Amino acid sequence: MTAEGRFTGKTLMVTGAAGNIGFATARRFAEEGANVALVDINEEGLRDAVSKIRGGNGVATFHVCDATDARAVDRVVDEIVSRSGQIDFLFNNAGYQGLFCPMHEYPADDFRTVIDINVNGVFHFLQAVAAHMVTTGGGAIVNTASMAGVQGPPNMAAYAASKFAVIGLTQTASKDLAPYNIRVNAISPAFMGPGFMWDRQVKLQAEVRSQYFSADPKTAAEQMIKAVPMRRLGGIAEIPGTVAFLMSEDASYITGVNIPIAGGIL
Ligand SMILES: NC(=O)c1ccc[n+]([C@@H]2O[C@H](COP(=O)([O-])OP(=O)(O)OC[C@H]3O[C@@H](n4cnc5c(N)ncnc54)[C@H](O)[C@@H]3O)[C@@H](O)[C@H]2O)c1
Structure with a gap:
């Protein structure tokens, strides 16, 4: 099989697909033969991303959805399943950095917003897609955490808390979903x-x-x-290959792992 055909016939759902990492990863999977379903809250960015992928002869659909709205997430998963038949891979990647300020000044409302997008949002997609994959015999999920989820950086209280939570969710989900042949891993980019x-x-x-x-x-x-x-x-282009590896048959026994892209912070 050629590298280009590794994901032929498979469907990848990507959240945060209007953003840098989500788009680059969607494009990479489309180049390797996957149908890609792009999800984001940013409609204009999504349209642009989808038209670029289609311009490269990729098969892509776009779906506007707010990750914090559990019902909207369920609807979007149903929509993608009814169009594509099934979802084989989820790149659960939408995220928000939050404000930058020291702990004693961090605004509680922004803290809640960050947790709502980065934790509740990741949970909503993980749960809805996992429930679907349980019925189809399996799949693979990659959550985007961060180096801020391995070591808390200064001035980013909410972001650090949210990304530590993504790694915890990944570990528990990998155990709960292993009996259903669903692998769940995380990536933790540093500065990209x-x-x-x-x-x-x-x-x-x-x-x-x-x-x-x-x-x-x-x-x-x-x-x-x-x-x-x-x-x-x-580089942003240094991320999609890691996601593709984690989704691929080469990683068929890898689950519950967090890959710290860049190897850590000194
Ligand atoms: N770029 C980096 O250096 C870096 C480092 C570590 C982790 N990350 C993580 O990687 C992921 C992607 O980051 P990026 O660099 O592509 O950033 P980005 O800002 O370009 O993309 C993030 C995307 O998430 C979308 N989004 C935000 N809130 C949403 C919501 N409620 N519902 C649906 N979509 C929503 C945004 O519209 C945006 O398109 C994020 O989870 C981020 O925390 C990035």
Whole structure:
């Protein structure tokens, strides 16, 4: 089988598909033969993403959905199943970074918003797709956590809490779903860009003026990059291959694992 055909006949559902990592991963799976169902709250971004994938001869559909709305998530899963027959893979990737400020000033309403998107949202998609996969004989799920889910960074209380939760959800889901031939893993990117989240993180960490990062965004970016072993910014294009591996037959006995892309923070 050629590398291009690895996922032929399979359907991948991607959340956060209008964003950098979700789109890059959807495109990669489409290039390898999968039908891709792109889900996001951002309709304009979704339309653009789908038209780019179709322009490369990929098969893609788009579905506007708010991850925090459990009923909307159920509806979207039903819609994709009725169009594609079944969902083989879920890349559960939508996320929000939250505000940047120290713990004692972190606004409770933003804390709730981050948890609602990054934890409740991930749970809603995980549960709805798993319930479907239980009826079809199995599948594979990859949740996007973060290095902030392995080691809490400064000024990101809600994001760190939410991404630690994603890793916990991944571990429990992998055990609960193993009897149904459903594998559940996580990836934890470190600093990946250029892209919306990297650019925003550098700007906002600098603006906090904490003892950890320079108030000059260029210097703050250098400080962050020095904190990863390979001493460079990870590329968005360096993520889809890891997701594809975790979904593929090469990972047929891998479940409950979190892969820290970039190898950790020093
Ligand atoms: N870029 C990085 O450096 C980095 C590092 C670690 C983890 N991550 C994680 O990777 C994932 C993707 O990040 P990205 O860099 O592509 O960011 P991005 O901002 O480009 O994409 C995130 C997407 O999630 C969507 N989204 C937000 N709230 C939603 C909701 N309620 N319902 C549906 N969709 C919603 C956004 O519209 C956006 O398209 C996120 O979970 C993020 O936390 C990113």
